[in-house]
Amino acid sequence: MTTAWGAPVLARFPEDPRDRLRAWDASDEYLLGHLDREPIPLDGTVVVVGDRWGALVTALAAHRPTQITDSWLGQQATRANLARAGVEPGAVRLLTTQDPPPARIDVLLVRVPKSLALLEDQLLRLAPAVHEDTVVVGTGMVKEIHTSTLNLFERIIGPTRTSLAEKKARLVFCTPDPALVRPSSPWPYSYALPDGVGAVSGRTVVNHAGVFCADRLDIGTRFLLKHLPTGRTGLRVVDLGCGNGVVGTAVALADPRAEVLFVDESFQAVASAEATYRANGVPGHAEFRVGDGLAGVPDDSVDLVLNNPPFHSHQATSEATAWRMFTGARRTLRPGGELWVVGNRHLGYHVKLRRLFGNSEVVASDPKFVVLKSVRR
Numbered sequence: 339m340t341t342a343w344g345a346p347v348l349a350r351f352p353e354d355p356r357d358r359l360r361a362w363d364a365s366d367e368y369l370l371g372h373l374d375r376e377p378i379p380l381d382g383t384v385v386v387v388g389d390r391w392g393a394l395v396t397a398l399a400a401h402r403p404t405q406i407t408d409s410w411l412g413q414q415a416t417r418a419n420l421a422r423a424g425v426e427p428g429a430v431r432l433l434t435t436q437d438p439p440p441a442r443i444d445v446l447l448v449r450v451p452k453s454l455a456l457l458e459d460q461l462l463r464l465a466p467a468v469h470e471d472t473v474v475v476g477t478g479m480v481k482e483i484h485t486s487t488l489n490l491f492e493r494i495i496g497p498t499r500t501s502l503a504e505k506k507a508r509l510v511f512c513t514p515d516p517a518l519v520r521p522s523s524p525w526p527y528s529y530a531l532p533d534g535v536g537a538v539s540g541r542t543v544v545n546h547a548g549v550f551c552a553d554r555l556d557i558g559t560r561f562l563l564k565h566l567p568t569g570r571t572g573l574r575v576v577d578l579g580c581g582n583g584v585v586g587t588a589v590a591l592a593d594p595r596a597e598v599l600f601v602d603e604s605f606q607a608v609a610s611a612e613a614t615y616r617a618n619g620v621p622g623h624a625e626f627r628v629g630d631g632l633a634g635v636p637d638d639s640v641d642l643v644l645n646n647p648p649f650h651s652h653q654a655t656s657e658a659t660a661w662r663m664f665t666g667a668r669r670t671l672r673p674g675g676e677l678w679v680v681g682n683r684h685l686g687y688h689v690k691l692r693r694l695f696g697n698s699e700v701v702a703s704d705p706k707f708v709v710l711k712s713v714r715r
Contacts, residue, residue, distance in 0.1 A: 339367065341397045342374035346423040350391050351415035352630065357658065361415060362393035364505035369447060369477035370397050372501075372509055378473050382444025385467075387460050388451045392416025395430045396423050403447075404431040404440055406464075408456060408548055410603045410628045434605040435460065435548070443467040450478030450510070454486055455525070456548030456606070461494040462523045468495060468514045476510030483508050494520055526613060527552055531584065535563040537591040538584055544613035545582050546606040550648075555584070558646050558707055562680040563588055565702040565709045566644070571595050573641035576670070578631060578663055579603075583611025585644050587618060594621040599635070601627050631659075632666030643667040643677045647687075661690065668694050671714035679710045 339348055339362045348361035373380070384403040386394045390412050395405045396419045407413050413432055420430055433439070435456070446468060451457055468474065474495055478487075480503050488510065491498040496515030500508055525547040532555065533539045545552035551559075559581070566588060572595040577586030580600040590598050600611040605628055612626045627634075632643075645667070647660035660681075667677040677695070681687045683703065688710055691698040695712035702709045 339393060339397070341367075341370045343370075343397045343400060344423070346393075346396045346419060348391060348393055348396065348419050349415065349422075351411050351418060352662075353418070354658065361391035361419065363479065363507070365449070365477040365479050365482075365507040366393045368501075368504050368507040368509060369394065369449075369475060372475065373398075378445065380445060383440055383442055384445040384447070385440060385443045385464070386447045386449070387464070388449035388456075389416065390449060392419040394447060394449065396420055396425065399423065399425040399429050402429050402431075404433060406433045406435060406437070406439065406460070408435040408451075408604050408606050410605065411630060414630075435546075436605045436609050439464050440467055442469070443472055444469075446472055446474045448474070448476040448510070450476050450482050450487055451548065452482070453548040454490065455552055457487065458490050458494070459523060459525045459547030461490060462520065462525075465494050465520055470514055470516050472514050474512040474514060476512065478508065478510075480506050480508050483510065494518075526610065528617070529553070531555060535560055536566060536588055538563065538588040538618075541587070541591070542614070542617045543582050543584050544610055544617055546610045546613075548604065548606045549582050549610050550607075552582070558680050558682070559584060561702070561704065561707045562644070562646060562678070562709055566592070567642065567676065567678060567711075568592070570641070573597070574639065575599070575642045575644065576601060576632065576635070576640055576667075577611070578643050578645040578667065579647055580611045581607050581646075583607075583614040585646070586611065586624070587615050587620060589642075589644070590615065590620045590622050590624060591618065597623045597625075599625045599627060599640075601629060601631065601635075603628065603630060631663050632670050635666070635670045637669055638672045640667075640670045641672060641675050643671060643675070645677065646680045657690075660685075660687070664690060664694055668714060673714055675714045677712045677714075679712075680707055681710075682706060683708050
């Protein structure tokens with residue numbers, strides 16, 4: 339990526355030479371070009387929110403910015419990209435969406451996330467650190483910036499306008515209004531689950547902003563909850579890509595002897611899973627881990643993996659995450675251990691599972707979803 343601050347070589351994480359997706363896009367270039375053209379002082383506290391793979395903070399590393407991200411994978415990509423660019427350790431401060439933000443922000447750069455709720459949550463958390471002279475600039479592709487996006491900046495920070503589009507990207511300019519009365523944050527959001535979903539029927543689920551289907555039970559998870567495995571107890575179970583943790587919590591409620599590991603690459607998701615688990619007073623043992631799927635979990639150490647894999651990486655459709663999840667399950671399952679997957683029928687997960695495990699059985703199906711089981715031989 340060519341910028342006024344150099345031409346860093348950037349990659350996503352985990353790095354895959356077959357991956358054709360870049361670690362930056364036109365919105366990153368547009369924002370960096372704007373910062374170069376305009377007399378914006380960068381010698382104060384610069385905060386970059388939602389920098390997907392570290393392109394922005396790598397380019398601006400000389401100004402010692404702070405990055406705030408919800409993505410563990412994005413944070414690891416940032417570390418690798420900074421090291422590749424020869425940036426000294428500690429020059430860029432890496433925070434998660436669960437960490438306390440800086441007390442004062444002089445320049446706030448926002449890469450607009452896919453989730454409007456996550457944008458709302460982050461703006462509300464950061465607004466107290468913004469002052470009347472803070473420069474606030476957002477960036478995103480045209481298809482990512484809507485009237486609702488601009489309304490959030492307007493309601494939480496101050497008067498907002500947009501730039502002309504350039505390479506299908508757009509900038510958002512926001513002028514802080516110290517007199518603005520901000521709304522209170524609705525996050526985290528809790529609600530009671532409906533009846534008819536097994537052990538978690540009527541139970542509380544807690545969602546931090548940005549978690550998939552944070553205001554309702556998504557239909558794929560609902561379908562899996564109705565068809566969870568039964569009969570075996572005292573298992574080591576992984577809720578892989580746990581989201582708000584409702585699946586792992588259902589397992590723990592049904593079997594207090596189960597040991598459940600909740601894993602997700604989203605800091606918001608793992609915080610939600612732990613909050614859901616704690617809110618229901620579940621007995622037994624649980625572990626909560628932010629990371630890349632089952633990386634770091636020992637081989638042959640798990641009895642059951644439950645998975646509703648994502649098939650998007652930001653705006654791009656990708657099978658890479660699902661494949662890493664399936665291969666991780668194959669490695670970590672004990673002989674006789676089972677991977678249960680729910681997914682849209684059209685995704686054809688049974689083909690991948692048969693290739694990897696040598697078997698794939700349909701446990702349940704409806705016109706939209708299918709629950710598949712593969713056994714480690």
